[in-house]
Amino acid sequence: MLTLDLKNEPRWHDLAPGVRVQLRPLTTALMVATRSDPVVEAMPEEATDEERAVAFAKALARRAVLAWDGIGDAADNPIDPSPEAINALLDIWPIFEAFQLTYVSKGLLLEQEKNASALSPNGPSAGAIDIATPARKRAKTARAARTGR
Numbered sequence: 001m002l003t004l005d006l007k008n009e010p011r012w013h014d015l016a017p018g019v020r021v022q023l024r025p026l027t028t029a030l031m032v033a034t035r036s037d038p039v040v041e042a043m044p045e046e047a048t049d050e051e052r053a054v055a056f057a058k059a060l061a062r063r064a065v066l067a068w069d070g071i072g073d074a075a076d077n078p079i080d081p082s083p084e085a086i087n088a089l090l091d092i093w094p095i096f097e098a099f100q101l102t103y104v105s106k107g108l109l110l111e112q113e114k115n116a117s118a119l120s121p122n123g124p125s126a127g128a129i130d131i132a133t134p135a136r137k138r139a140k141t142a143r144a145a146r147t148g149r
Contacts, residue, residue, distance in 0.1 A: 010066050015098040019070040021081075023103055024063070034060045054090070061086045061099060 008027070014020045024030060034040065037059035043052055065081045071089065072078045079085055090096045 013099075013102045015095050015102070016070075019095070020068065021065050021099075022067040023065060026064070026103060026106070030060070030063055034063055037063075054096070057096065057100060057104065058087050058090050060104065061090055064103070 008025045010022050010024050012020050012022050034056060037056075040052075040055050040059050043055055047055075062083050065086055068081055068089075071081075071085070090099060
């Protein structure tokens, strides 16, 4: 069953210990606006999927971040969100991953819910690929346990 969040209010998301951001709800309007972002549209044809994903995530964050806690400049002075600061924040790999997991992927999970079995958002099936080598032959059947008779 699809659960609608009728409040549709900004929420705080923890991205790292002591670092949290307040984000707008991930709505259709926000996603459409991000797709039309000049940086996203200016990506060259030869850009890799990874480069496109980073550009999209930064564009989305620039639109979604309203406030944050635990983020400062080189002198440990708290700073307010700005396009440059948001881009710099997402250049930190663990922060980028947390943003993708806690914010972006939750919006994309709805797309997966249409399937009979959605991927686990944080389990072994999250974007899983087969890495195990196939067995060379079938396993033998186990012998029955002896009951001591």
